[in-house]
Amino acid sequence: MAHLVLDLVSVHYDGQAQPAVTQASISVKSGDFLVLVGRSGCGKTTLLNTAAGLISPTGGTVTVNGKKITAPGADRAVVFQNDALFPWLSVRDNVSFALKLRGIPAQERDAVASRLLELVKLDGIGGKAIWELSGGMRQRVGLARALAAEPDFLLMDEPLGALDALTRERMQTLLLDIWATNNIGVLMVTHGIDEALLLATRIVVLAPGPGRVVRQIDAGFGRRYVSGEPVRSIKADSAFNRARTELEDSIFEGEAA
Numbered sequence: 001m002a003h004l005v006l007d008l009v010s011v012h013y014d015g016q017a018q019p020a021v022t023q024a025s026i027s028v029k030s031g032d033f034l035v036l037v038g039r040s041g042c043g044k045t046t047l048l049n050t051a052a053g054l055i056s057p058t059g060g061t062v063t064v065n066g067k068k069i070t071a072p073g074a075d076r077a078v079v080f081q082n083d084a085l086f087p088w089l090s091v092r093d094n095v096s097f098a099l100k101l102r103g104i105p106a107q108e109r110d111a112v113a114s115r116l117l118e119l120v121k122l123d124g125i126g127g128k129a130i131w132e133l134s135g136g137m138r139q140r141v142g143l144a145r146a147l148a149a150e151p152d153f154l155l156m157d158e159p160l161g162a163l164d165a166l167t168r169e170r171m172q173t174l175l176l177d178i179w180a181t182n183n184i185g186v187l188m189v190t191h192g193i194d195e196a197l198l199l200a201t202r203i204v205v206l207a208p209g210p211g212r213v214v215r216q217i218d219a220g221f222g223r224r225y226v227s228g229e230p231v232r233s234i235k236a237d238s239a240f241n242r243a244r245t246e247l248e249d250s251i252f253e254g255e256a257a
């Protein structure tokens with residue numbers, strides 16, 4: 001069981017009048033799916049990048065299993081909105097890039113890449129070039145590449161934001177499948193209210209000015225999908241609709257009409 005903790009984390013960028021994030025505390029354990037939501041500029045990306053070790057907090061601490069982290073690590077894989085793939089490498093070599101850095105031999109790397117491409121439902125395209133793929137396929141390659149390092153945590157900043165509605169729905173269930181089979185801890189940013197509700201075990205609501213955590217809401221709709229209930233039936237449930245209203249109220253609370 002791995003445990004990522006942000007304890008009273010503040011981030012004050014140089015030259016800014018107020019902190020981007022102030023005294024935010026969140027905890028992600030293996031098997032948790034935490035989703036960060038909130039209005040633009042409330043510090044979601046800042047918080048995610050702090051968890052990744054890309055930003056050092058100006059206050060508070062970030063720890064993994066009780067140990068303070070100060071830099072990115074293979075235990076925390078990051079998936080950006082822009083897939084950030086290497087266009088000069090094949091799909092297979094993109095996926096196994098982290099393994100190459102670790103000096104793992106080609107045959108073994110290829111076997112891992114094939115398994116991960118199957119997991120993201122892209123079997124058989126390992127030899128293709130990145131420019132031959134659609135946006136949704138590229139995002140899945142990015143996900144497979146993140147999983148190659150066998151991270152304890154998957155950190156994702158609006159990973160599905162650039163996709164069309166249908167592809168996005170498919171990717172949501174794919175994320176749930178991967179989360180459920182790998183027992184990883186997920187921390188993800190989204191602007192999608194339904195997406196947050198469907199995926200999260202816990203939703204963290206942030207508000208701007210300065211960015212801070214205003215609410216944490218437990219949700220369990222993703223577990224229902226994992227146990228076999230169709231997404232359509234989950235979303236048609238009145239409990240889902242009530243949760244949506246509650247979440248929207250917390251996001252827009254205090255905002256001038």
Ligand SMILES: Nc1ncnc2c1ncn2[C@@H]1O[C@H](COP(=O)(O)OP(=O)(O)OP(=O)(O)O)[C@@H](O)[C@H]1O
Nearest residue numbers: 013014016020039040041042043044045046047211
């Ligand atoms: N590198 C930076 N230097 C200075 N200020 C920054 C930097 N990055 C973000 N900010 C400021 O910090 C605040 C929070 O930004 P952040 O990108 O974390 O918000 P966000 O919630 O991810 O927004 P969005 O939903 O638009 O992506 C904003 O006021 C932003 O202008």
Ligand SMILES: [Mg+2]
Nearest residue numbers: 044045046157
């Ligand atoms: Mg952002």
